[in-house]
Amino acid sequence: MVDLNAKAEEFHKKGLNVATISYDSVAILKDFSARKSVAIPMLSDPDSAVIKAFGILNTNVEANSPVYGIPFPGTYIVDAAGTVKSKYFHDDYTERFSAGSILTREFGENGQPKTVIDNPQIRLSYSASDTTFAPGHRITLTIDLDFKPRMHVYAPGVEVGYIPISWKLTNSPAWAALAAEYPASHKVHLPAINETVPVFDSHIRIKRDIIIGQEKEIASALTADRTLKVSGTFRYQACDDKECFNPKDIPLEWTFKIGALETERVPAELRKRP
Numbered sequence: 353m354v355d356l357n358a359k360a361e362e363f364h365k366k367g368l369n370v371a372t373i374s375y376d377s378v379a380i381l382k383d384f385s386a387r388k389s390v391a392i393p394m395l396s397d398p399d400s401a402v403i404k405a406f407g408i409l410n411t412n413v414e415a416n417s418p419v420y421g422i423p424f425p426g427t428y429i430v431d432a433a434g435t436v437k438s439k440y441f442h443d444d445y446t447e448r449f450s451a452g453s454i455l456t457r458e459f460g461e462n463g464q465p466k467t468v469i470d471n472p473q474i475r476l477s478y479s480a481s482d483t484t485f486a487p488g489h490r491i492t493l494t495i496d497l498d499f500k501p502r503m504h505v506y507a508p509g510v511e512v513g514y515i516p517i518s519w520k521l522t523n524s525p526a527w528a529a530l531a532a533e534y535p536a537s538h539k540v541h542l543p544a545i546n547e548t549v550p551v552f553d554s555h556i557r558i559k560r561d562i563i564i565g566q567e568k569e570i571a572s573a574l575t576a577d578r579t580l581k582v583s584g585t586f587r588y589q590a591c592d593d594k595e596c597f598n599p600k601d602i603p604l605e606w607t608f609k610i611g612a613l614e615t616e617r618v619p620a621e622l623r624k625r626p
Contacts, residue, residue, distance in 0.1 A: 356370050532560040
C-alpha cells in the first residue's frame, strides 16, 4: 500500500486511479493510513467476499491461520469500461511487483535516472524501475540499445560461431534474477559471408526482473545505510556490413535503498483474530 501510495501521482499522470483492497477491517485500514500517511483509497473486504469472487484468495494459507482470507499479492490494470487489461500477481504473499515495475512494464518510462555508455558501435543506457523499495519486491531492470549507422549485433539463439548479446547478473542470496526478456529479432542476409542470421540493428529494450530477498537473505549484502548494489555485465559483438569488431563486456551496476519492513503493529484491540 505504501509503495502504491508513493507512486500514485505517476499512475494519475498516465490516466489511472489507484485503490487497494484487503481483508483488513475499516478500523485497521484507518489506523494504518494515519500512521503511514496513505492518501489512496483502501477498501475493506473483511469477509474476503470480493477477494473470493475474483478468484484470488490465497489458497496457500491454512484455513485455521490468523491471516486466512488474504488475497494473492497482485495488481490489476482496469480500463474505464471495467475490462482487465493486464495483471501482476505472485503466489508467495511475501513477494510482489513494485509499483515502479508495473509503471515500467505498462508505459516504458517512469522517470528513473539512466546510466549512459556511448561506444563507437552502440549507445547503451540502463536503468531500474525503482531506486527505493522493500524486501520481497519484484523490480524491473532495463537496458536500451541504439545502434550507430550500419551496425548490428547478433540475437540470442544465433548459430554456433557467432557471439550473441548476453546479459549476466552476479549471483547473490540477496536477490533472484529472472531470465532476460529480449524483443523479437529479424533476419538479415550478410553478403560478406553469404549467410542469413538473426540480428538487432535498431533501437531495442531488454527487460529483466529481479526479486529482492527477505531481511535475513539481504542482510549480508546491505551497507549500514541499507544500500544494496546489484552488478552484472552486458556482452556484445558489433558488426557492420563488412567486418565484426572485437567483443566487449560492459560492466553494469545499480544502487538501491532498501526500506525496512513494516514491523509496527496496529493496536491489539483492532487486530484480526482467527
